[in-house]
Every structure is written in C-alpha cells, then in structure tokens.
Amino acid sequence: MAVSIKSKSRIPAATTTPNGNGDGATLAVHIPKITFQVMQVAVRGKSPLIVHAWSAKAVRMMLGKQTGEASPGKGKKNPLEDFIGSLYHLSDDAGLGVPSPAFKACIVSGANDVDMKMTEVKRCVHVLDYFTRIDAPPLDKSIWTEWDHKYEKELTKYHKWGCSMRQDLVRLSTGVADIRFRGSFPVWSAKINVEFNAKVLTADQIVNLFQIGGLGCGIGEWRPSSPECRSGEFGRFEVV
Numbered sequence: 701m702a703v704s705i706k707s708k709s710r711i712p713a714a715t716t717t718p719n720g721n722g723d724g725a726t727l728a729v730h731i732p733k734i735t736f737q738v739m740q741v742a743v744r745g746k747s748p749l750i751v752h753a754w755s756a757k758a759v760r761m762m763l764g765k766q767t768g769e770a771s772p773g774k775g776k777k778n779p780l781e782d783f784i785g786s787l788y789h790l791s792d793d794a795g796l797g798v799p800s801p802a803f804k805a806c807i808v809s810g811a812n813d814v815d816m817k818m819t820e821v822k823r824c825v826h827v828l829d830y831f832t833r834i835d836a837p838p839l840d841k842s843i844w845t846e847w848d849h850k851y852e853k854e855l856t857k858y859h860k861w862g863c864s865m866r867q868d869l870v871r872l873s874t875g876v877a878d879i880r881f882r883g884s885f886p887v888w889s890a891k892i893n894v895e896f897n898a899k900v901l902t903a904d905q906i907v908n909l910f911q912i913g914g915l916g917c918g919i920g921e922w923r924p925s926s927p928e929c930r931s932g933e934f935g936r937f938e939v940v
Contacts, residue, residue: 737898738828741910743937745888749834750866750921750934751798752786752882780851782881783865787858790833796861796883797834800827802919803892803910809925810913814905821909824897836862836888843886862887868922882921889940911939 788797804827811821839848839859847865848855855865866884871877896906917925918935926932 735898736895737903738893738895739903739906740891740893741907742891742940743889743910743914744940745885746915746936746938747918747934749798749885749888749919750868750882751788751796751884752880752921753788777879779847779865779867779881780854783847783883786880786882787863788831790831795833795835796858796863796885797831798890798919800829800832800892803827803832803890803913806917806919806925807906807909807913809917810909813912813916814908816905816909820900824900825906825909826895828893828895832890832892834862834885834888834890836885838862839864839886847881858883873928890937907939914938 788799790797804822804825807825808818808821811818839862843864844859845864845866847867848859851865852859858865862885864884864886866882868880868882869877870880892910894906896903914937916936917923918932918937920935922929922932923935924932
C-alpha cells in the first residue's frame with residue numbers, strides 16, 4: 701500500500717526566557733521537537749451510508765424555542781424537504797459530504813479493538829478538514845426507491861452524485877414512532893486527510909485504526925457503533 705506522508709515540526713527546538721535574576725540575561729531552554737505527519741487515507745464503503753444533517757428548519761425551530769419565540773406549530777411532513785435537509789452540501793455546491801470528525805470518532809471507538817487507548821488516539825490523531833467529500837457513481841436506476849421515482853425530476857443532481865432518497869421508520873427517545881426521509885449512498889468512497897503525532901503513532905497504526913474502525917464501528921446513521929441502535933450495519937468501510 702502506497703501512502704503519501706509529509707512531516708513537519710510543530711515546536712522549535714529551542715527558545716530563550718528571562719532567567720528571573722533581573723540582570724537581563726536569558727536562559728536557554730531546550731524543547732524537544734514534536735513531529736507531526738500528514739497522510740491521506742482512502743476508504744471504500746462496505747455497506748450503504750445514511751446521512752442525517754440538522755436541517756435549517758430544525759435549527760430555526762430549536763432556536764425559536766430557546767429564545768421564546770412563538771411557534772407556528774408542526775406543519776405537514778414534506779418528504780422532499782426532509783431529504784434535502786438531511787444532506788451535507790459542499791460549499792462549492794459540487795457534491796455532497798460528511799463531517800470529517802465522524803471518521804475520527806470512528807477510529808477512536810475502534811481503538812480498544814487493537815489494544816490502543818482511546819484517549820491517546822483522541823490526542824494524537826486529527827482530521828484536517830471539517831467536511832470530507834463523498835465520491836459515488838451516479839445512482840443506478842435498478843436500485844431506486846419509490847421516492848427516487850416519485851421525485852425523479854427534483855432529484856436529478858442528487859442521483860448524479862450517487863445519493864438516494866431513503867425512507868425509514870424510527871423510534872424517538874420518547875418511544876414515539878416516526879418516519880424519516882434521509883439521504884443514502886449505496887456505493888461510496890472517500891479520502892480523509894489526517895495529521896498525527898509520529899512520536900506516538902506510526903502510519904501503519906493509523907491505517908489499522910481506520911480499517912478496524914471502518915469494519916466494526918462505521919459512520920453515519922444506523923451504524924454498528926450507534927449508542928441508540930443494536931442492529932446497525934450501515935456506514936461500514938474498508939481502507940483501500
């Protein structure tokens with residue numbers, strides 16, 4: 701496996717500080733170099749990825765409730781609006797993605813499976829971008845859902861980005877059942893830019909963390925590591 705890695709020193713090797721004697725002299729202090737390396741990890745989905753962003757409508761309703769604004773009440777459910785609101789649009793509106801911290805949470809969750817400390821991985825591994833692009837081929841019409849067919853015209857660009865409109869029956873924390881409309885990528889891949897402390901971890905260990913985390917924990921909704929679900933199998937991936 702070929703991995704491109706760049707190294708850089710975060711802290712200077714030495715600095716000076718007043719010696720505290722009031723004579724203006726300085727005392728040399730040696731600070732060991734901390735070498736961070738940057739690498740890109742490519743992954744490929746092993747099961748469909750389901751995303752569910754906070755929609756602008758949900759944020760407005762939450763803010764209105766906290767600021768004491770009068771609520772207009774719940775309106776009729778709009779499946780298409782709910783689906784579009786569940787997606788993470790990239791800033792250039794040229795595709796879709798997921799929050800990169802989801803991948804960090806994934807490898808932190810899988811750390812125990814390779815005899816590593818979760819706290820160590822939290823401190824020493826960092827994702828460099830807030831969003832990671834999801835690469836997916838155009839959605840094959842043979843796997844379209846009934847909603848993909850119903851809103852075919854409105855979903856043209858999303859189908860081009862490999863995203864399907866999915867309907868799921870979920871149960872809220874209150875025990876009430878609800879229907880959710882969310883985006884799903886049946887076939888997907890991604891490239892995650894990672895920075896890590898090379899004094900603590902090696903590139904091989906980083907790749908291993910992604911492999912074990914992707915296979916056992918996953919990202920997105922209904923994933924194996926979801927604290928609210930015992931049957932999650934979505935969002936699993938492997939390193940390529």
